[in-house]
Amino acid sequence: MTKNFLGFLVLCVSTPLFASVKYFIDINDPAHHTAQVKMIIPAGMESIDVLLPTWRTGNYKLINQANGIRNFKATSKVGKNLNWQRKNKSHWVIENPTEKAITVSYQLYANELAFRSRHIDSTHAYLDATAVFMYVPQLMLSEHQINLEVDDNWRSFSGLKETGKHQFVAKNYHQLSSSPIETGINKLSEFSVDGRDYQIVIWGEGNYSLEKITKDLKALVKQGSTIWSNYPFEKYVFIIHATSGARGATEHLNSTVIQRERNTFAPRKEYLKFLRTASHEFVHTWNVKAYRPESLVPYDYQKENYSQLLWVAEGSTSYLQDHLLLTGKIQKPKEYFKELAERIDRLQQGPGFKMQSVADSSFEKWIAQGGDFATNHSSNIYSHGFMVSWLLDAKILEDSNLKYSYKDVHNALYEKRKEHSTSYDNFFAAPFNQQDILSIAKQLTGNDYQAWWQKNVLTPFSIDFKVLLDKAGLKFKTDKKKEINVWTGFKSKNEKGFLALTSVEKGSPAWQSGLTTKDLLVAIDGMRVTHENFKMMMEKYAPTREIEVSFFRNDQLMKTQLKLGKRPKKPLEIGLVDNPTDAQKKYFKAWLGIDYPKPDKELLQN
Template structure:
């Protein structure tokens, strides 16, 4: 255990105080960040007394919000026990077994290497520490329900922020139990801090890292965003909420927590409108999770099993529906324009149409297999995604409900019922969802569910959009461009194929990933752009491709296919009916776009 004499003596004093009060069954955790520049956090845990002869200390193997085994114990070193009468042995990858007499409690120490910024589990450096307890603090089954008191030892200039209750000093936090602790990360360091109040609830924004953000605008827009919760749910499950933002040099992503979120973005990805909208959409997504996931979760996810996979075929609802509802908050707060909404829908529709995996995996299957899902060529061709296809399933369901109830009910009502009637520790399954849908609409959704959730959804986007007075446009409809189905990147003297769309012309011709295209129609690939090269040909042309596979030079012929030359865009119909405009209003909360309105905005 690497600690100075002064710190060790302080911990000894603290331990003596703990053991005199161990009847309260508190777990006291001291996290020393004095070696921050080396990414070290030195942890000392004082466990309460126990009549057991052996205790298993565990570190979770995954963290909430990321359905993937992360093997977090790989950063633990220098484990030790402060009592010579207690022995220990590591019995598996994330379990340390203590054996001995625990009538007076026991103290353990270990070092955590914290350099996993992108995983949003633990990151320590000379400017800050982000601590998600799943990657830092161990637990026992006996102490999981006990109060945890976290004391940070930080540089004097650091500020500590968390959704946890405050302790006796600026760097102490209290969690009623381990499950609350693990769902309430701590951000401490040199940061920018803002507080604001909306409808009597307190909010905080803490930003670590320099960047091109406008924190005043962030606060102003977050004030509008958080006020939209009651457009979906009947009340708010918190009195205080913390937005944690990391402006980074590359790490990105976000994770929801009990009454807080951590959002990571490249430090220069805030100023431009598209970039800022990405931040705002992420904030909305994580805020929706405060209800969807943190207040109601599918069967199989309550209580969390921190050592194993937690399976559910409804993860599409936990994540994809959250993506869908984030847009509801943004639209109802007028934080996005109709044009920005249409751009988002265009991107989603085009992504679905260009994903062969939609015919190979259902959104329910994707939910169950999330723990083993991978990206890349195979995933695109043989899988769907709980986020993007979960969004689509939610959109289809919302429109079905709006139409069948004459705009009186929507998918928002479904989530409010889940919040009020299936709050944790209750859970819900497919049957419960069908019951909720029947309660909201009066209709039986079994056939719809079998087709779109358990089956492979095949939406008619023209008919779907027309309900709300919208349509798809490709510009000049008769113009086509050549299409191979190949995605490639520059590589030495050619193009290295990164993916081949299933059943595309290139797929039919036998091309695969890692083939390196060096010539087309007998001419070297000098410009490194396949699209540019193929402008010299027409759809249906047969073109010879020369390429390397396993360092052998080969040739194959592709009969070029065709795609619309224009970009898929969603737009408002020029002559939408009153019924279509009313549908649009019920769906988005916005008035149907008109040319006069567009001119006023511009």
């Protein structure tokens, strides 16, 4: 039993049984993104610590969530102002000499849609508890009640138990912290599958079909049983924001919020991105919410929760998401092959995975930089975690003669939850560590995985994609015409008419010439270049041609010679081998859970 879990049990036993914590949130000025929050803290404490989390679950980065708090006030039961002191950005201490119930009140500014933390406007409010509701450490395991005061024509939804119109209750703060509330003007679709209830709540207009989304998500939620022994919820809510200027998604205990640009639910290529996101967040219901790395159990809301296993939390979720879409017949095999080829292409074009292990990138996720430093010097828990998951899956399949797979590892991690079941298991995630995964893999196959782990998880890894694909009767399709593009190795954007470099790939022609991010290109071979005409200018050059590049760096005009390179014009493609063996077909079925595809011209074409 882990040290963290032992401490958690001590907390459960030693915590007094206080009355409920109650919140009243009055969304009184939605057009200006503000609300008034009242928090009623029950009697029993002389000095009360009140805190707001410094990060929200699902986003492994500290953020300034207390920056929207104003007019903090603490009053006694009879309305007398109480003395308080702010200890740091997210921590207030209140003096309560009578030890009676008190009321904490504050104004909340909520205009952070893209963070998926809190957003209020004239049409809705999205409330992630970690960015809205303060907590008292001694009361975290007490019941928390939420009462919303909103417009009469608004509707409110959450994965929490509904106790009345615009009223919800959480069994404890941990459940509340992972059960966001969506209230406002919205569209609703409801359905049930195998005795569990589902809601799809969409805020915003867009080119989506609620009927089609319902049909596909209904097929998706049935697929949990292809990996896990049962479901950790009785009700699940898909919250969808069809909006502008915000993209992304966040998993929660029995719900998710998905944000997409309002007109990116079609065509099919874009709709598949939405489905993959929905599947990703649904997988998280098990992987992260039902079991997660032990250093995140329970969550510490005031500081970083470091772990070398975030690649399992995110990369493995990315890996499994498409498996559910395949077994549910929501995407076609050739659509998956295209997605897989694009993932391989992106990995091979980013040198970072050769520089940093996926374990180290997991640990550094809390402080990770973006830009070309991430591309050139850092691993990535999503894309690289996906590939390590694939490698581990392939090894388990081979070592067990196709009897077991990486999915069985995840079901075993989920089953560990039963070993740690408590009266608070409505929010509790089973903790796991590196040794748990190694032990499960050994139990399944009889083989030791220590050396494999050292080589592929604790060390920057290498991967032979041709070997992995061949096991399943797949291959890279060749470009018979061998069409190529001129390649510089940089990415750019338009900045006041200049071609501004946003990233430079390590080892590329631009890298070798000394160009770097924030350089402003102004001319090529003495002719003016802009973001708009760059592609056309490159078309007249042959690969390996050397060109003179003029650019501004820190407002100084400079020049360099750049020898152009080349890359295939067509993206990487995956297809079927010409004559698959029975062994390859069996492997394919054990790997993806579906029969080997029937050959067609598109999949067989070289």
